[in-house]
Amino acid sequence: MYSGIGTAEVIFAITLIATFGAALLARRHHTGADTEDLAGRQLNRWLIGLSAGTTANSGFIVTAAVGLGYTYGLQWVMLPISWLLGDVIFWSIFPARINEYGHRTEATTLSEVLTATLSGFGTKIVAILSAVIIVICLSGYTAAQWLAGQKFLTGAFGLPEYSALAIFALLIVAYSAIGGFRGSVYTDTLQAFIRIVGTVVAVIAVAWYALLDQQKFLQNISNAGSHFLAPFPNGTIASVVGFVFGFAAAAIGFGLGQPQILTRYLAGKNPQETRAAWAIYIGFVQFTWIAMTVFGILLRGVMPEIADPEAGLSIFFQSKISAVATGIIVADVFATIAATSNGLLIAMSQAIAYDLLPVFIAKRRTNARVGWITILIGLFTMIASTMIHGTVVSLALSSVSLMGAGLAAAVMIRVLDWRHTSLSLLCAIVGGISSAIAWKSLGYGSSFNEAGIGIVVALAVNYSVAAFARPNQKDRKQFSDSNTEKVG
Numbered sequence: 001m002y003s004g005i006g007t008a009e010v011i012f013a014i015t016l017i018a019t020f021g022a023a024l025l026a027r028r029h030h031t032g033a034d035t036e037d038l039a040g041r042q043l044n045r046w047l048i049g050l051s052a053g054t055t056a057n058s059g060f061i062v063t064a065a066v067g068l069g070y071t072y073g074l075q076w077v078m079l080p081i082s083w084l085l086g087d088v089i090f091w092s093i094f095p096a097r098i099n100e101y102g103h104r105t106e107a108t109t110l111s112e113v114l115t116a117t118l119s120g121f122g123t124k125i126v127a128i129l130s131a132v133i134i135v136i137c138l139s140g141y142t143a144a145q146w147l148a149g150q151k152f153l154t155g156a157f158g159l160p161e162y163s164a165l166a167i168f169a170l171l172i173v174a175y176s177a178i179g180g181f182r183g184s185v186y187t188d189t190l191q192a193f194i195r196i197v198g199t200v201v202a203v204i205a206v207a208w209y210a211l212l213d214q215q216k217f218l219q220n221i222s223n224a225g226s227h228f229l230a231p232f233p234n235g236t237i238a239s240v241v242g243f244v245f246g247f248a249a250a251a252i253g254f255g256l257g258q259p260q261i262l263t264r265y266l267a268g269k270n271p272q273e274t275r276a277a278w279a280i281y282i283g284f285v286q287f288t289w290i291a292m293t294v295f296g297i298l299l300r301g302v303m304p305e306i307a308d309p310e311a312g313l314s315i316f317f318q319s320k321i322s323a324v325a326t327g328i329i330v331a332d333v334f335a336t337i338a339a340t341s342n343g344l345l346i347a348m349s350q351a352i353a354y355d356l357l358p359v360f361i362a363k364r365r366t367n368a369r370v371g372w373i374t375i376l377i378g379l380f381t382m383i384a385s386t387m388i389h390g391t392v393v394s395l396a397l398s399s400v401s402l403m404g405a406g407l408a409a410a411v412m413i414r415v416l417d418w419r420h421t422s423l424s425l426l427c428a429i430v431g432g433i434s435s436a437i438a439w440k441s442l443g444y445g446s447s448f449n450e451a452g453i454g455i456v457v458a459l460a461v462n463y464s465v466a467a468f469a470r471p472n473q474k475d476r477k478q479f480s481d482s483n484t485e486k487v488g
């Protein structure tokens with residue numbers, strides 16, 4: 001263990017101060033234009049791309065990606081590459097359209113995207129059901145972040161597990177409640193730069209240690225098995241195609257079905273600025289994801305006896321590297337997990353405050369209400385995470401896939417204005433998430449991600465139901481007429 005732990009703690013403290021400073025700055029910048037809690041819909045391409053990218057990164061990148069690379073090798077580099085295919089398709093079609101749709105309908109949440117301009121049977125049920133799915137799935141995803149944060153603090157500072165989890169969660173809940181949506185964007189952007197620096201430091205450090213004793217490194221890699229450096233070990237053509245296109249579909253579902261990401265596109269200044277964020281987002285996500293997986297692969301050759309590979313990043317720097325570099329990595333890991341946790345808390349709070357509570361309590365929207373709900377939902381998910389038995393990778397992938405299966409197709413239908421009714425959307429959501437759960441329960445998720453199955457089923461169900469239903473002509477005319485309006 002290195003002797004300069006105090007230096008690492010100081011750097012971590014500076015990161016916390018800067019993060020809370022960004023949240024307080026966002027609170028100070030709050031204006032009347034923020035009453036719908038999307039920062040006045042004035043985000044530029046850098047704020048959109050970096051905020052969406054850091055929110056997308058999640059604790060999965062610094063724990064699960066490292067653990068997958070460490071345990072299974074090169075095959076898990078193919079996950080972000082497969083995801084890239086889906087992201088390219090998604091960005092070529094949807095973010096600019098989502099932004100234009102948001103400006104036109106004034107939708108601020110995913111549930112409002114699904115129900116704007118619709119009326120008739122099922123509209124309120126669609127809003128409630130989508131909000132409930134968001135809260136349930138994002139609670140699981142948030143629990144995965146708390147577990148990742150626990151691994152981080154325990155590995156970096158040797159804190160007891162429950163103490164580490166509580167400290168990490170309470171810090172993020174506090175600055176999330178202070179800054180709201182605008183604070184989430186500001187802190188995400190700050191944390192993106194910390195993430196880039198930390199990623200570069202991590203890869204250089206582990207590569208340097210690998211080069212110090214190349215013979216031992218190569219021997220450890222060889223001991224990992226002949227499959228370790230194979231991109232598709234023992235894979236048939238069918239399994240390779242299923243893996244690549246399954247996770248590509250999951251990426252599309254992620255972009256459309258994750259409210260903490262979708263709200264960034266809704267908040268863009270205009271469709272052109274939103275579309276221009278594609279290279280920033282994709283470049284950031286691919287660089288950090290691939291780099292952390294490669295870090296795990298190299299770490300297997302440097303430290304082959306790690307009991308919990310998901311904690312490998314913290315363990316490596318605590319054991320091998322100077323206090324200053326360790327402090328940078330501590331800040332990096334905190335920034336990565338905190339950015340996603342913060343976005344998830346705000347998304348769940350908005351779903352409850354804007355979509356669920358108005359069904360029972362008719363009150364004006366306020367950021368104060370979102371702040372209090374953020375605190376409550378943060379405490380709830382923190383307690384829930386202590387009762388969940390699972391790894392970061394299992395919790396994160398399951399939550400993301402099920403939400404994409406349930407909501408992505410419905411968002412796609414609305415944004416592209418395909419034929420639909422409130423009833424067909426309701427049936428599509430139920431059919432999508434039910435088929436995904438059934439597919440995963442039958443054990444087919446490893447062959448083709450359940451999000452892709454859910455999206456296909458949901459689209460088919462919507463088409464079938466809408467074909468035999470008579471849409472509300474007043475609503476359809478209102479929506480079609482609004483399509484002709486141009487957003488500056």
